[in-house]
Amino acid sequence: MSAAPPVAVEPSRGSAERLRLPLALAAALLAGFCITALVSREPLRAYLTLLTGALPEIDWSASGGWQVRRLVRFGSVIEDFITLSFLGLALAVPFRARQFSLGADGQMFLAALAACAVSLALGGPWYRVLPAAAGAAMLTGFAWGLIPGLLKVRYQANEIVTTLMLNLVAVQFYQWIITGYLRDRGAGYLVTPALPAAALWPNLMPHTHVTLMLLLVPAAAAAVQLLLARTTLGYEIRAVGAAPAFARQAGMPVTRAVTLSMALGGVFAGLAGLHLSNALLQRLPVDLTPGLGYDGLVVALLARSEPKSVPLAAFFYAWLRTGALAMERSTDVSREMVLVIEALIILFIVADRLVPPGLPKALRRLWHRSGAGAEAA
Amino acid sequence: MSAVAMPMAAMGVTVLVAVLRNATPIIFAALGGLISDLAGSINVALEGLMLIAAFFGVIVSVHAAQWFPGLAPWMLPWLGCLAGLAMALVLAAVLALFHLELGADLIVAGIAINLLAAGLTVFLLVAIVGDKGSTAGLNSPSLPSLRMPGLAGLPLLDLLFNGEDGRGQHVLIYAALAGVAAVALFLSRTRWGTWIRAVGENRDAALAAGIPVKRMQYTALLLSGLLAGLGGIYLSMGYLTLFQANMTAGRGFLALAAIFLGRRRPAGTFAAAVLFGATASMAAWLGARHIDTQLVYMLPPLVTIAALVVAGARRRRS
Numbered sequence: 001m002s003a004a005p006p007v008a009v010e011p012s013r014g015s016a017e018r019l020r021l022p023l024a025l026a027a028a029l030l031a032g033f034c035i036t037a038l039v040s041r042e043p044l045r046a047y048l049t050l051l052t053g054a055l056p057e058i059d060w061s062a063s064g065g066w067q068v069r070r071l072v073r074f075g076s077v078i079e080d081f082i083t084l085s086f087l088g089l090a091l092a093v094p095f096r097a098r099q100f101s102l103g104a105d106g107q108m109f110l111a112a113l114a115a116c117a118v119s120l121a122l123g124g125p126w127y128r129v130l131p132a133a134a135g136a137a138m139l140t141g142f143a144w145g146l147i148p149g150l151l152k153v154r155y156q157a158n159e160i161v162t163t164l165m166l167n168l169v170a171v172q173f174y175q176w177i178i179t180g181y182l183r184d185r186g187a188g189y190l191v192t193p194a195l196p197a198a199a200l201w202p203n204l205m206p207h208t209h210v211t212l213m214l215l216l217v218p219a220a221a222a223a224v225q226l227l228l229a230r231t232t233l234g235y236e237i238r239a240v241g242a243a244p245a246f247a248r249q250a251g252m253p254v255t256r257a258v259t260l261s262m263a264l265g266g267v268f269a270g271l272a273g274l275h276l277s278n279a280l281l282q283r284l285p286v287d288l289t290p291g292l293g294y295d296g297l298v299v300a301l302l303a304r305s306e307p308k309s310v311p312l313a314a315f316f317y318a319w320l321r322t323g324a325l326a327m328e329r330s331t332d333v334s335r336e337m338v339l340v341i342e343a344l345i346i347l348f349i350v351a352d353r354l355v356p357p358g359l360p361k362a363l364r365r366l367w368h369r370s371g372a373g374a375e376a377a
Numbered sequence: 378m379s380a381v382a383m384p385m386a387a388m389g390v391t392v393l394v395a396v397l398r399n400a401t402p403i404i405f406a407a408l409g410g411l412i413s414d415l416a417g418s419i420n421v422a423l424e425g426l427m428l429i430a431a432f433f434g435v436i437v438s439v440h441a442a443q444w445f446p447g448l449a450p451w452m453l454p455w456l457g458c459l460a461g462l463a464m465a466l467v468l469a470a471v472l473a474l475f476h477l478e479l480g481a482d483l484i485v486a487g488i489a490i491n492l493l494a495a496g497l498t499v500f501l502l503v504a505i506v507g508d509k510g511s512t513a514g515l516n517s518p519s520l521p522s523l524r525m526p527g528l529a530g531l532p533l534l535d536l537l538f539n540g541e542d543g544r545g546q547h548v549l550i551y552a553a554l555a556g557v558a559a560v561a562l563f564l565s566r567t568r569w570g571t572w573i574r575a576v577g578e579n580r581d582a583a584l585a586a587g588i589p590v591k592r593m594q595y596t597a598l599l600l601s602g603l604l605a606g607l608g609g610i611y612l613s614m615g616y617l618t619l620f621q622a623n624m625t626a627g628r629g630f631l632a633l634a635a636i637f638l639g640r641r642r643p644a645g646t647f648a649a650a651v652l653f654g655a656t657a658s659m660a661a662w663l664g665a666r667h668i669d670t671q672l673v674y675m676l677p678p679l680v681t682i683a684a685l686v687v688a689g690a691r692r693r694r695s
Contacts (some may be wrong), residue, residue, distance in 0.1 A: 026647060035497075100484055151682070155689025160421065161637055164630045164686065165678035178670035187568035294492060319521065334503040338494025346489035347471075354482030 019363070021302070024348035032341040036333055046331040050338075054319045072260030073322060075208025079280055080318035082210075085217045086272035087296025088303060088310040089224050090141075090265045095305040096228060097261035098241040099152070102161035103356025104269040106170030107144045111137040111273030112173050116192055117182060119199035120279070126198040130278070133199060137274035138267045143267020144170065149259030159262070171290050178286045190286035201279045211279040212230050213271075217311055220268060227264070227330070236329035237261045269293075295321075298342050301349055317342075383532075392658065393639055397550055400614065400654025402427065403552040404624075405630035407650045409562045409604030411643065414636050415564065416597030417577035419511040421487030422472050425494030426465045432498040433460030434610045435620040454518040458495030461613075462606040466691025468494065469602025473595050479516045488569045491629070495543050499622050511621040519618045520610070522547050549611040556604065561643035573597050605629065616657060634681040640688065649684075653677045 044157040056074045087104050094101040115137040118187040124130050135369060151157040183242050184193040201211035228234035236257040272292075277284055295317065302313035324335035406423045413420040438457025441448060448456070472490050477482040483604030499509065501692050506512055528535040539545050564570040574663050575583040576593045607627070613620045638652075639645025660673035 003428075039501070102488075106443075136469070151686060151689075155686045156692065157682070157685040157689055160419075161630075161634050162682055165634060165681050166628060168678040169675050172671040172675045179671070180669060256545060264554040291678070294488065297485075308571035333503075334500055334509065336496045336499040336503070337494050340500060343496060345491040346492070347475055347481065347486055350485045350489075351475055355615065358575055 008210045024345060027348050028341050028344035030098050031344050032337060035340060036337060040333050042331060046327050046333040049327040053323035070246040072207050073326065075210050077318045077322045078210045078214060079208065079314050080321055081214055082217055082275050084295055084299050084314035084318055085223050086220065086268045086275065087292060088299030088314050089307060090269035090272065091221055091296050091300035091307040092310055093265040093306060094261045094304065095300055096241045097237045097257055099258055099262055100160050101148055101163050101262045101265060102160060102293065103145060103148055103166050104296050105290055106167035107141040107269035108273040108292065109170045109246060111140045111277045112284060113177060115138040115274045116195065118276040120193060123196055124198065129199045133278055134274055137270040141169050141266035142263045143275065146259060146263040149262035153255035153258055166348025168299045172290050178259055178284060193283045194283045197279060198321045199278055200282060209280045211273050213279050215370035216271065220271060221307045221311055224285040228307065235261060298346055301346055385630065386533055387536055390664060391531055393456065394540065395658045396651060396655045399446055399657040400651045401553045402612050402616065402628050403632050403650040403653050405556065405608030405611065406605045406648060407635040407646045407694055409601035410632050411636050411641065411646050412560065412573065412639060413597040413601040415577045416573045416594055417580060418483055418598055420598065420601045421484055421633065422490035423605045423632050424625050425491035426468055426518050426605035427625045427629055428498055429468050430461035430465040430609035431605035431613035431624060433464040434458055435512050436614045439515045439517045446659065450491055454520050458520060458610050461610050462603060465602045465609065466599060469599050473598040477591055477594055479563050495623060500574065503624065512619045513616045517618055518612050523551060547615040549607065549615050552607065557647045564643065565615055590654055613679025631677055638684045640682055
């Protein structure tokens with residue numbers, strides 16, 4: 001059977017479209033608030049913490065002058081932002097070819113493992129070990145993304161099922177290697193040895209793990225943008241996504257576009273893995289939580305698979321996640337609230353008919369009338 | 378029977394029962410997924426539907442004693458079971474509503490439902506129980522096991538039906554086996570079953586033939602919610618007697634794979650689900666023999682992928 005084409009992942013414009021995103025966000029946050037109010041004794045304070053908890057605090061005192069506090073917390077927003085941006089790009093590329101590849105999770109796990117293993121095995125100065133680790137991560141992501149692509153074009157294997165299965169395999173493989181082969185015997189828990197300092201990305205913010213990889217985010221987004229807008233392969237990917245029958249009729253290499261869209265997505269999941277191992281965690285624990293790939297899905301959907309918008313969506317989402325941690329620490333609401341909000345955002349975004357078709361026109365009329373009224377007054 | 382064959386046969390029976398225990402949640406979810414898949418609506422939300430039913434089954438059966446003090450104790454787990462199924466139905470209805478009325482993409486919406494269930498269960502777990510991991514402190518009941526009387530003279534059958542402790546097998550294991558037959562009959566022999574398959578085969582033709590297409594799609598998605606819910610109930614009120622955060626652990630996705638592996642037929646889907654149950658049993662068995670469990674847990678997904686490849690290759694040759 002063929003998977004239903006993901007209608008909502010195509011970028012599209014129009015007034016109803018422009019209204020949909022803010023409406024979906026507002027509706028999801030409101031519904032989340034209602035659920036919070038049902039169980040919390042202080043829902044208002046909890047929600048305020050969720051929305052503003054990630055903000056650095058700036059205050060002034062006569063003795064100390066200007067002081068910025070809670071920068072560490074803001075640092076974790078940026079750390080999350082980096083991972084989520086790469087994961088968002090990893091899902092956005094196959095989405096543009098209408099491939100529902102959900103394999104970012106597995107690609108990221110294996111890429112992190114590859115980067116970690118290469119860093120530990122190679123050692124040496126940074127100009128040797130860092131590129132090698134990055135190359136290993138990207139190559140691993142590419143290869144693990146290529147598999148479901150090949151299975152799809154060769155054997156019509158549904159990519160949702162194969163990528164989900166490959167995720168399960170990847171997580172088990174990751175745990176197997178760390179438990180059996182990469183384990184640091186001196187540590188009290190199952191974890192790899194700490195990576196050598198030369199293998200770590202240079203730090204940008206003290207007391208956080210924000211590194212130079214931050215600069216790779218705009219570069220990666222621009223690269224995807226260029227790939228899609230300016231290259232033959234990018235054109236083929238978009239054509240296959242927008243009108244597969246047309247692309248086939250026009251003699252385009254459809255199978256190549258399908259496979260490469262999934263494999264190229266894997267490269268960015270690989271970068272997310274590199275960020276986990278060589279910047280954020282600096283040694284890999286065996287119980288790294290699966291499921292980050294789904295957060296990448298939210299980011300790609302929020303950005304409507306538009307590479308330019310992916311960093312923005314990732315920042316919004318990273319903001320919310322860090323705020324949720326603050327909320328959990330200071331109120332009686334647990335951070336899983338964000339999962340609920342995330343789910344509601346997805347539901348409201350993909351609901352095509354959520355905004356009644358007449359609403360934008362009516363709003364515009366209202367806007368013009370009030371504008372005209374203000375001028376007359 | 379010789380002195381050697383008897384213990385061998387007894388071991389075989391024990392293994393069979395263990396496999397069925399592991400397979401039951403996957404059988405339920407896969408049967409549900411099969412119905413909606415045949416209606417042309419792939420249900421990726423099986424995982425979340427199981428999870429929400431498992432959670433509310435435990436919570437309601439524990440709290441029902443305070444809400445309805447007059448109730449006999451044996452009724453409490455059944456009340457919880459009903460509540461869990463109702464919540465799974467509600468969630469399936471939300472999915473159907475967003476897909477059929479609001480035009481949401483079914484796969485994306487299904488993934489959202491999974492996230493919603495994962496978040497909501499932990500969120501409510503903290504709010505109600507005050508624990509982030511499980512309801513271990515609640516002492517929740519199990520649904521009953523059924524004991525077959527009059528098997529004392531037939532040791533193998535007694536072992537099969539009543540188990541080593543003589544308490545019988547869980548009622549939902551029987552229900553899962555009956556469910557396979559019921560779903561097969563429903564799909565092939567009833568009018569609604571035929572209509573559901575017609576809608577999945579060719580939506581426009583079904584519409585032209587006067588079949589209420591939308592009602593059939595709703596029915597299929599709601600039925601999949603009900604069956605996946607039963608799988609979840611079995612997990613928290615049979616397989617274990619507590620709720621754990623994310624206790625479905627990918628079984629919903631395995632169920633999805635079982636449908637593909639079983640070539641979208643009830644018997645095939647059942648066989649695939651039993652195969653996955655067997656791998657889970659084997660993982661436990663090998664784990665006890667110092668073989669890395671991670672390697673064993675790679676088997677079900679790898680088997681699934683291999684089966685999809687074989688099916689694809691066969692399709693290409695014909």
